[in-house]
Amino acid sequence: MPEYQIVVCGSIVPDPLQTLEPISGPAGPALKNEMMLPAWLDPWAGHALFEAANLASKNPGSKVWLVALGPKAKLQQVMMTLAQKVPFELVALDGPAGGFTDASETAAALAEAIQAIPGLDRSRMLVFGGWESASRGTGTTMQIVGEILGITDQFQGVDEIKIEASGALRILERIEGGRHQVSLCDAPPALLGWATGNLPEPRNNPQVGMANMRTIMPALQKAKPTKVGADGLTFSSVAVPKQARDTKIVKDLPADQIAAEIVEWITNK
Amino acid sequence: MGHSPRNARNHAVSGSENPERPQMEADIVCVGFGPASGGFLTTLARGILNPDGSTAIESGVAPGMPLQVMCYERADDLGFGVSGVVTRARGIRESFPELDSAEIPMAAPVASEKILYLLDPVGASRRPALMRLADVAIRALGPVLRVKDDAMELPWTPDFLEKHGGLVLSMGQFTQWVAQQVMGTGAAQIWPGSPVGEAIIEDDGVAGIRLVDQGVAKDGKPSDGFMPGMEVRAPLTVVADGPVGPIGQQLDRAFGIPEGHHTHDWALGMKFVVDLPETCDLEPGTVLHTLGYPEPEIFGFFYVHPNRVASMGIFVPSWFDSPARTAYRYLQHWMLHPAIWRQVKGGHLRSWGAKTLQESGRRGEPRLAGNGFARIGEGSGSTNVLTNSGVDEAWTTGVILAEGVLELLKNKQPFTAENLESAYVARRRGSWVDKDGRIAERGRDGFQRGIIPGMIGMMLAGLTKGLVAMPGKPMPPHQRVKTLEEYYRGRIAPDEIRAIRKESDAKGISAHAALMERAGWPQIPFDGELLVSHQDALLIGGKVQAPAGYADHVEFLYPSDCGTCDSKICIEMCSGQAIYPGENGLPAFDREKCVHCGACLWNCASANPDDPERGRINFHAGAGGLHSAEN
Amino acid sequence: METILFLSPSEGALSKNALEALATAKQLADSLGTTFSVGLWGDAPQAAADGIASCSATKFLAVTGAEFAQSRYATDAAAAEALGRASGATIIIGPSCSRWNRVLAGVAHRLGGRADSHVTGLSASNGAPAIARWYYRQRMEGILTRTQRPWVLAVESGIAPAWDGAPGTAAVEPVACASAGVRSNVTGIEAPAADQQTIRPDAELLFVTGAGWTKKQPDGQVKTEAAQKLILDFLRLSRASLGSTKSLVDLHGEGVATLTFLNHMNQVGQTGSTPRHVKGLSTCCHGEEPHTVGWRFIGERRAISLDAGCGWARGKADVLYVADAFAVMEKVNALLAR
């Protein structure tokens, strides 16, 4: 049985249900009330973490790290929920997690933190992350992490990983038209940017939480202050689009007539 | 038929039937994370660890480790609670003598206080004759009495209401901040998303708690991915689950409450958090209280946070006898009052929330401690019903308990009823919380007889420090609930009420909007900014969530009997439209809309045959609810 | 002075998305008063180059080899890197396809530049190029410039008309590229069976289904099977692409009887995809603002819902039919079948 060392990169984003508004500050754009909004682990990074834990549990001897760059106080809070989900060891970096930070700077910080994890063995290493974040939304961070670590077997939009009898990794990536591309990667190291995957969100397990806490609190305490920003970028504007249309409301029209209107509309080029 | 309530669910799948139920041991387990637990854990943490981080008090269950303290909060995250808040912050400042309010988002020192008497600008408010006379006089004397925008500013704020030197806070931001401080010390773990299902009651005491089961169907039966809730055994269980906490209720049932005590009085508080318009020049720390409108029984509050944000809302008390009293609709009418609207017009709704308050105060005090358990916070009767303040009081009861607990730990004394009595209860008796609670104790009795005797009674109790009060006998909530026909007598004919009810049942919605409009309340001019439909408030402002795999936490105990209930007040008052007329008009529950305000716990028109003090709805521990940390 | 490279993998002729990116690159070159070159890679990129021979590119560069046919990080990144270097470009523009999206940031890193993906607009003012792109899952749009070069971009589909010109014969300059150490291979494509194929990126119409299709209807019944048939019939008759709200796909995961052909890839919105179609018809949806963002990228929008307050409609659709979608879609199908 292969014993994987799975490093998951993921940070926090505002709970997607919140109303978001940009403001411009001295250091460029930022989210209004960013520190007050409830936060959660970035959804696709979350799937990556759950998939990592699943893979680790099926391959005894494997281990999962979560490398997270975010404001320490917020990270601590999110960890209290996340820690209950699956077992992992936290590597925390204390710095901004907002969407306006440049991917290359975040990637450099993450790669440095990964390189500093003691005892990592490239021949067993899988680097996981979210395909795209719900903040920056570029899908560019993980590739750079991979490049810095020298991993050129990279997969994005991943929905599934299976281990073949040969030890090769069978990976499904999302491609155009709702299809999946199937690839075989001989062996680790590999980098996978996850989409939704196929696992349901794990239940809150207080025992897992307790076990994780043994490493989470110390990791938070020694979280390294990390400066990342958007060097070289100048924003001329960041705005929530106005999208008010004049909606014509059609009530009390019989289904026949509505259907006729719709058919006319969709067949009319 | 029908008089056989279903078993409390948690028992159905607990204990020996489920050998796999995981178990864990801790030294102290705490239920709920509100201000009470905040005060408790802040104080305890400082005693468990030395300033250099080394262990000051060793764990009894994990030798060599510091004391193991776990706190479980049901909401999906810390800081999802709802409150006003303006507070004198006496206890909070004692805990943080160096406190700079700028450290806590949304906090501001109290800058000014005012009380406004609101006249009725629409003519639909049900005012007693005397009050109507007074209104006429006030309008006539308008210029002299400084009447502006249909409101009169009271010339002075009685001492007992003053919050000088206090703070305007956001409950969510304050509790988040406290949690960060506590967890930063490493001395306690506070777990959100972890509803406590029940206390483990053994040998006339409490031996710990059980978390709710996951992977169950709505009725609590195991289903996909069943995971029995963990049992956490601990020498001390601290119950801080607030006014409607299921663990507090369980203990009340198991151990009884002191003779003569009751929790008959309650209120629903509902609030908006609003971005004020650019034109608004209210200073942070401005505190405004209102009375008189939309109904004389409904009090309003308006507190200004930094950065042009305000918390504003109303309290709908149990002695407001309308069976069609949806706070949401009233809150909108209140906000539209010219004296309020003038300040907020052009602003934007940011967040919304609701929660009930236990308004029997000290008279609702349960057994504060017993073998292996202690109770703190609003559920322990700490809230001051004269001043409607509970945050600092709850905090302080937590501080007092922690001091007592540290003393017992240092002396290596066990958490027996006697030891907790002397280390905690006796301390609490000597505190300002208890003293002020006694003054307030009978302050609201007058309201049982009407709004005017109530106001007089409150003033009397406040000004004489509790020596004099207006008599009145608080009744169990169900005894107060009138039928719609009674309430609307002379205003809406019974036939018409029946027709309205029938129509709303068919649509699966409550009848209150139609009833209120029929009784003269204007329609709400929705603008998508401040005035949005109740449904949209659930989505835009409050962000209600209901994670899958948990049992429904609202349970109708005698559903078949509900057919004969004519007020159906559970439907009419539900803060989230989560209780709605289902099949045959019987109340049904939709968890995805429930904001966990707890109103349905008190708000039933029929006595529970097994326990006439209670209604026919069980309010269990549930996950989910509002996702807002600003309320 | 900027120099621009349009870059694309080639699997035969260029895709619509690639032709759109080409048009965007050409337009940017024009407005900056500069020229652009073309870089292609694949097993036989000459065909693709010939297809755009008249696009006025100054140069056609290509990496050719069987190993470059596969959609694979190692070889795609190596080819793009080599083309980037050979062109000396300061701005590299490619289409937002799965192949280019997978590698662009890595390529930028190798070239010492920076990457931006999901670009929805390119403009030039005073000789300085600026891009528009979305943040926070399409909830706010930023317009920005960068100092670092090369600036490597992926432009979204549907933001510019595809380049449309005469084919010819392009003079392709070969670019050398090594592909040692390949450890991954594409072994196939998994696609839903043809009759279950519901995602059609090139369709004119996006048909969005909400959880309402599986909910209790005014007559007290749940009609999932009828819903399933109505939707599939409509897709067959109209050749529309199928989108869905998160609630509806989530029901699937929770084991509730639901539409069997849906999965997460159909999900439209904040955490789902944001397809760009000319027209959109939403049915039985409610969804609040943050989650209807995907809808924003559809041209003409109509909705059918029982609820006049429907979040996909109010202020966001051109027409809202307050009606029973079961009844309406049945008639629509009947009309289309004729």
Ligand SMILES: Cc1cc2nc3c(=O)[nH]c(=O)nc-3n(C[C@H](O)[C@H](O)[C@H](O)COP(=O)(O)OP(=O)(O)OC[C@H]3O[C@@H](n4cnc5c(N)ncnc54)[C@H](O)[C@@H]3O)c2cc1C
């Ligand atoms: C609208 C409104 C306005 C108010 N305004 C003011 C004001 O201006 N000033 C003031 O001083 N007071 C005010 N109050 C009162 C004040 O908010 C309360 O008195 C105070 O919050 C009580 O604190 P607590 O810690 O006892 O309980 P709570 O704040 O109720 O906290 C209890 C916690 O326990 C959790 N819980 C419950 N059951 C369980 C379970 N089974 N498992 C795990 N967790 C559980 C709850 O989710 C909650 O977080 C107001 C209240 C309301 C509703």
Ligand SMILES: Cc1cc2nc3c(=O)[nH]c(=O)nc-3n(C[C@H](O)[C@H](O)[C@H](O)COP(=O)(O)OP(=O)(O)OC[C@H]3O[C@@H](n4cnc5c(N)ncnc54)[C@H](O)[C@@H]3O)c2cc1C
């Ligand atoms: C973290 C998170 C992320 C999310 N991300 C997304 C996202 O990316 N995309 C997304 O869409 N959602 C997302 N959501 C979910 C979102 O919040 C909404 O809950 C969801 O979009 C609403 O789904 P709906 O419109 O299908 O269903 P509902 O809200 O259930 O609406 C059903 C509608 O159907 C109508 N209806 C019923 N029967 C009929 C009929 N016969 N004819 C006509 N109308 C009928 C009803 O009137 C109702 O309005 C997310 C939620 C969370 C928590």
Ligand code: SF4
């Ligand atoms: S069902 Fe939920 S929202 Fe409704 S009254 Fe009860 S607790 Fe409040």
Ligand code: SF4
């Ligand atoms: S639960 Fe109570 S208020 Fe509601 S219908 Fe039944 S008896 Fe009436």
